[in-house]
Amino acid sequence: MDFSKEEIAPLASIEEWEQDVLQRYPEPHKSKDEFRNYENPQRDTVREFYRLNHTYQTFDFVQSKRAEFLKFDKKEMPIWEAFDFLNTLVDDSDPDIELDQWQHLLQTSEAIRADGHPDWFVLTGLLHDMGKVLCLFGEPQWAVVGDTFPVGCKHSDKIVYPEFFEANPDTKHPIYGTEYGIYEPHCGLDSVYMSWGHDEYLYQMVKDYLPEPALYMIRYHSFYAQHREHAYEHLLNEHDRDMFKWVKLFNPYDLYSKAPVPPDTKALKSYYEDLLAKYLPPTLKF
Numbered sequence: 001m002d003f004s005k006e007e008i009a010p011l012a013s014i015e016e017w018e019q020d021v022l023q024r025y026p027e028p029h030k031s032k033d034e035f036r037n038y039e040n041p042q043r044d045t046v047r048e049f050y051r052l053n054h055t056y057q058t059f060d061f062v063q064s065k066r067a068e069f070l071k072f073d074k075k076e077m078p079i080w081e082a083f084d085f086l087n088t089l090v091d092d093s094d095p096d097i098e099l100d101q102w103q104h105l106l107q108t109s110e111a112i113r114a115d116g117h118p119d120w121f122v123l124t125g126l127l128h129d130m131g132k133v134l135c136l137f138g139e140p141q142w143a144v145v146g147d148t149f150p151v152g153c154k155h156s157d158k159i160v161y162p163e164f165f166e167a168n169p170d171t172k173h174p175i176y177g178t179e180y181g182i183y184e185p186h187c188g189l190d191s192v193y194m195s196w197g198h199d200e201y202l203y204q205m206v207k208d209y210l211p212e213p214a215l216y217m218i219r220y221h222s223f224y225a226q227h228r229e230h231a232y233e234h235l236l237n238e239h240d241r242d243m244f245k246w247v248k249l250f251n252p253y254d255l256y257s258k259a260p261v262p263p264d265t266k267a268l269k270s271y272y273e274d275l276l277a278k279y280l281p282p283t284l285k286f
C-alpha cells in the first residue's frame with residue numbers, strides 16, 4: 001500500500017504521541033493544569049495520527065509488516081551504533097521536544113536503576129524504544145508508535161478514539177469484527193496478533209536474550225487498553241495476568257522519568273556497555 005507524505009507523517013514528530021499519552025494518563029500527584037499549554041494545535045495532528053492508525057492497522061496490514069520486518073534483513077549494527085542511528089530521529093521543527101530518543105531511554109533506565117531493580121530491568125528501560133528505528137526505514141508514524149491493540153477480533157471502545165475504527169475494514173469483517181474473532185477465550189496473548197509498531201518489532205529482535213518479564217514490558221508497553229484500561233481480560237490467560245504486573249510497573253518509568261538534569265552519558269557509558277554485553281550479542285539485526 002502506498003501512502004502520501006501527509007499520511008506517513010501526520011505528527012511533527014513521533015514524540016507528539018507520547019505527549020498525548022502523558023496528557024491522558026498524567027502523573028497521579030500532578031494537576032492537569034501543568035499540561036494545559038499542550039491543549040491546542042497538536043491535538044489536531046494527534047487526532048489525525050489516530051485516524052490513520054485506526055483506519056489502516058488491519059489484520060492483513062499486520063501480517064504484511066511482520067513478513068517484511070521480522071526477516072531482520074535491513075541492517076546489522078553494534079547496539080551502541082544503533083542508539084546513534086535511533087538518535088538521528090530528532091525533529092528540530094518541534095520546539096516542545098527537549099529530549100532526544102537517547103535521553104529518553106537513558107532517563108528511563110536510570111530511574112529504574114535508582115529504584116534498585118534488577119539489571120535486566122534497567123536494560124529493558126534502555127532498550128524499550130529501540131524499535132522506533134522503523135521510522136528511519138520510512139515507515140508511517142502510525143505503524144511505529146501509538147497505542148497498540150489486538151487485531152483479528154473486535155476493537156475495544158476503551159482504545160483511544162474508538163470512533164476511528166469505523167473506517168477499519170476489519171470492523172465489518174464477519175470474524176475479525178466479533179468479540180473473540182480468530183481467538184479462543186483466555187487463549188493467552190502469545191497467540192494474539194497486536195497492531196504493528198516498535199513494541200512487537202523490538203520484542204521479536206531480542207526475545208532470545210532477555211528474561212520473560214523484560215520481554216512482556218517491551219512487547220506490551222504501548223498496550224494501554226489493557227495495562228491501564230483492562231479491556232482485553234477475555235484474551236489474557238493466568239500467566240499474562242501475572243506478567244502484566246511487570247508491564248504496569250514499567251509504565252510510570254516510561255511516562256514520568258523526566259530528570260531535571262539530563263544523565264551524563266559519558267560517565268555512564270562503561271556501566272551500560274557492560275550491561276549490554278552481559279545480555280546481548282555484540283550486534284543486532286534490524
Ligand SMILES: [Fe+2]
Nearest residue numbers: 128129221222
Ligand atoms: Fe515506546
Ligand SMILES: [Fe+2]
Nearest residue numbers: 104128129254
Ligand atoms: Fe518510551
